Amino acid sequence: MSDHREPPAMPVQAFEPPYYLAVFTAVRTADQDGYRETNARLEDSVRSIPGYLGMDYAQSPAGLAITVAYFRDAEALDRWRTDLEHRAAQRRGRAQWYRSYSLHVAKVERSHGFTREG
Amino acid sequence: MSDHREPPAMPVQAFEPPYYLAVFTAVRTADQDGYRETNARLEDSVRSIPGYLGMDYAQSPAGLAITVAYFRDAEALDRWRTDLEHRAAQRRGRAQWYRSYSLHVAKVERSHGFTREG
Numbered sequence: 001m002s003d004h005r006e007p008p009a010m011p012v013q014a015f016e017p018p019y020y021l022a023v024f025t026a027v028r029t030a031d032q033d034g035y036r037e038t039n040a041r042l043e044d045s046v047r048s049i050p051g052y053l054g055m056d057y058a059q060s061p062a063g064l065a066i067t068v069a070y071f072r073d074a075e076a077l078d079r080w081r082t083d084l085e086h087r088a089a090q091r092r093g094r095a096q097w098y099r100s101y102s103l104h105v106a107k108v109e110r111s112h113g114f115t116r117e118g
Numbered sequence: 119m120s121d122h123r124e125p126p127a128m129p130v131q132a133f134e135p136p137y138y139l140a141v142f143t144a145v146r147t148a149d150q151d152g153y154r155e156t157n158a159r160l161e162d163s164v165r166s167i168p169g170y171l172g173m174d175y176a177q178s179p180a181g182l183a184i185t186v187a188y189f190r191d192a193e194a195l196d197r198w199r200t201d202l203e204h205r206a207a208q209r210r211g212r213a214q215w216y217r218s219y220s221l222h223v224a225k226v227e228r229s230h231g232f233t234r235e236g
Contacts, residue, residue, distance in 0.1 A: 025129030058176035062127040062205030106224035
């Protein structure tokens with residue numbers, strides 16, 4: 001189902017606020033030509049950005065895909081937003097891959113994590 | 119796969135900032151007794167909160183579940199955070215349903231939406 005590399009089944013941790021996150025929610029079209037390759041390149045690219053903290057990804061059976069990317073500060077997120085290959089992928093996404101999407105860029109004010117013992 | 123009512127395959131829209139969101143990412147345990155019923159009640163409950171804007175949900179094949187809930191303001195989100203049944207479910211979640219989770223509460227500063235024409 002996932003076109004992403006299978007992520008480890010662990011959520012990205014809660015960091016010390018403030019930090020930033022971008023929630024990208026999308027429903028894709030039937031034409032996914034080139035999506036997988038572009039996505040793999042972009043995943044490598046975002047990892048190289050100083051201040052990139054991690055990414056959560058999941059897709060529902062009905063086809064809703066949620067990506068949450070975490071960044072240490074607004075500068076790191078802005079560097080990702082304005083990355084040239086990312087911008088080209090955004091244009092191609094609107095032209096070809098996405099039926100509908102929403103982007104929410106937000107500053108984390110509070111966070112909390114839990115991991116079961118043992 | 120989903121224990122949630124099957125959502126329509128449309129992302130929650132981008133609203134006019136500022137607004138709030140809570141990203142809840144979780145990996146569940148093998149013991150999901152009572153989870154589905156509690157979750158259905160909580161979904162009804164959150165919808166009754168003034169200022170609740172919507173919720174996106176997806177789960178990866180590897181078992182990472184992402185829920186993003188959107189609220190008009192900090193007061194609406196706080197009302198959800200302190201809801202008594204929600205708090206009881208949080209305690210039961212730590213005791214029984216969740217292996218690991220992260221919660222990120224954030225104020226949206228920028229948003230953008232796209233829907234294909236025709």
